[in-house]
Amino acid sequence: MSTTARSFNLADLFESVASAVPARTAIVSEERRLTYQQLDERATRLASCWQAQGIGRNDHIGLQLRNGSEYMECMLAAYKLRAVPININFHYVEGELAYLYQDADMVALVTHQSFAARVAQVTPDIEALRLVYVVADGSGKEGNADYLDYESALAGGAADRTFPPRDSDDIYIVYTGGTTGMPKGVMWHHRDIFFAAMGGGDVQQTEGPITAPEQLVERIGDEPLVILPTPPFMHAAAQWSAFTALLSGGKIVIPSRGKFIAEDIWQAVNDEGVSMMVIVGDAMANPLIDCLAVHPERWDTSALLVVASGGALFSPATKERLLALTPGTMILDGLGSSETGLMGSKVSARGAPDDDEPRFMVNPHMTVLDEDNQSISPGSGKMGYLARKGHVPIGYYNAPEKSAATFVVVDGERWAIPGDLATVLADGSIFLHGRGSVSINTGGEKVFPEEVESRVKEHDDILDVVVVGLDDERYGEKVVVVCQTRSGEAMSLEHLREFCRSRLANYKMPREVVCLAAIKRSPAGKADYPWAKQAALEALE
Known part of the structure; x- marks a missing residue:
């Protein structure tokens, strides 16, 4: 199999990595350990099964799953077919699910057995939804007799990559609930989400993004990135970190399916040599810190180089506690959203000065625009809206008015303006005030x-x-x-x-x-x- 990616399509990029390092471990989960070759084969079999069921380009497949290898298998399988996986919050109740199933125009759904009864209350009213696959999880809960067993369906699919050519402009969608309102599906081209949020082939941020798909395998290092995403894969940050690992020849570690258990997470850090952990602010940091403080000598955390956080408050006091317990680790506060990808970061390390302020160094595509959509001068003290150009989304799915309000054209350039208020400091860094809506x-x-x-x-x-x-x-x-x-x-x-x-x-x-x-x-x-x-x-x- 060729190790050359034909496009910036996520499936093309993954297949090139899988062909280049087939024996490397790609995913470690409760259920299984998969090499790149095994992950690619499982995703290919699943895609072949779906293809035989008539699923193809731009068809939407819902993923109502806890974290596990199946989530990545489904995303990759969909992309192989040029179909679109749709993330679903597994905490949603029937009314919320009905809204999302309908809004996303889903034709198929993959769900865990423990959610099947809830799904069965909704699916009869969703005309477009014709296939439901159930992942066994030992819960013993029953759904609908017409639902299909995930593993049986996957095993029955062909292992050959016999799919139509793909394109860099194929669609990636992530639904975001934000702070208010019903969830919205943010649509991206594969090329844009790859460069905006999945590393762009420059995971270490030392060489700059790749300029051609075939360069991706040339960037695969000898020491794989080992990422442990603690948030559910139904959230953008967890998806992006997982694909950053997969598209660099790294390893994804999933310590306990769909559950945040501090002891299991530290055990996984110890056992798998995790080099980067992804969390969401104090809500996840505090139980991890409390657990480690009680058992300071129990786990080896020396491989943990980075704790990356975004999406919620990571307070200075909490950072200090974590850095004291993991002195070789640095904390990376990420600035970003589903509508912008990763925009910038702030680094905190033990012994280094920290101004305790939400100040971020941002990439060259970022600026702050005033109410007239004009760039605000650094050091002016004027507040405006954080905005990104370059690799930006297409818009919101099925929401033209909301799209027009968030994604605007200024002087011939398209900008994403999700609503974060900020000022530009004299050194060009961004001081983030917060989301205007709250x-x-x-x-x-x-x-x-x-x-x-x-x-x-x-x-x-x-x-x-x-x-x-x-x-x-x-x-x-x-x-x-x-x-x-x-x-x-x-x-x-x-x-x-x-x-x-x-x-x-x-x-x-x-x-x-x-x-x-x-x-x-x-x-x-x-x-x-x-x-x-x-x-x-x-x-x-």
């Missing part, structure tokens, strides 16, 4: 929840926190802290305000505090602002 307008001043959350998290007794704005007769909105304490005891507003007094301007100070037994977050650890706002309203009634 900012709080109090007394005419704008307060960004993440800034307050970061300062509140410096309190030793605060385990988790989400900050929201509630209506206020005097100020328009007031800052409300919704938190979970380590002690389990309620925290008084007076005490919290006194703690924050030297850390926050007066208009940013909490005016209410609500202590709860637990903070609800997305499976990837992102803040659920609508939930927090409702919880605060109910608690303060």
